[in-house]
Amino acid sequence: MTSDTVTLVGFMVLMFVMFYFLIIRPQQKRAKSQQAMLADLKRGDKIITIGGIFGVIEAIDEKSVVIKTESGAMLRLVRGGVAMKQEEEVSVQP
Template sequence: MEMLISLSPIILMFVIFYFLLIRPQQKRQKKVKEMQADLQKGDSVVTIGGFHGVVHAIDENTVIIQAGDGSKLTYDRSAIREVVQN
């Protein structure tokens, strides 16, 4: 019983960390993965590096993004940060 009482602050701290840090991060990661899986040709996107463009073609692991001047760049799907609504 004394051991449980002495460990309770550590257990409480773990529970607080889980609900304040770990769980929200897992939700964000899940949302980003879903967004990257739902990419479609014609979507306006922003990459992690800040490049803005339109999805020209999609492969299993790569995305070809067309810039405003017509140039096309190939990125990994994981490099897409967000889909921008026009």
């Protein structure tokens, strides 16, 4: 093997390692935390859907979630349609 070939192979390995640590690994961490959040959902949790709808979980099963919105409407979603749990709002008293 010539030094050019060794340099090229070393550069390719370095690029793959950088790609893994900068793109693949963080994406896997986000997916794992999303799956954990979906597994921990329970009745009464305040959530935000992928479409930006705020609601409270009324019923939940393996594949779907029924939420109640602020207007009182009941919506049934695929469980994966939940983007995140809503953070508790802190009201500041003047």
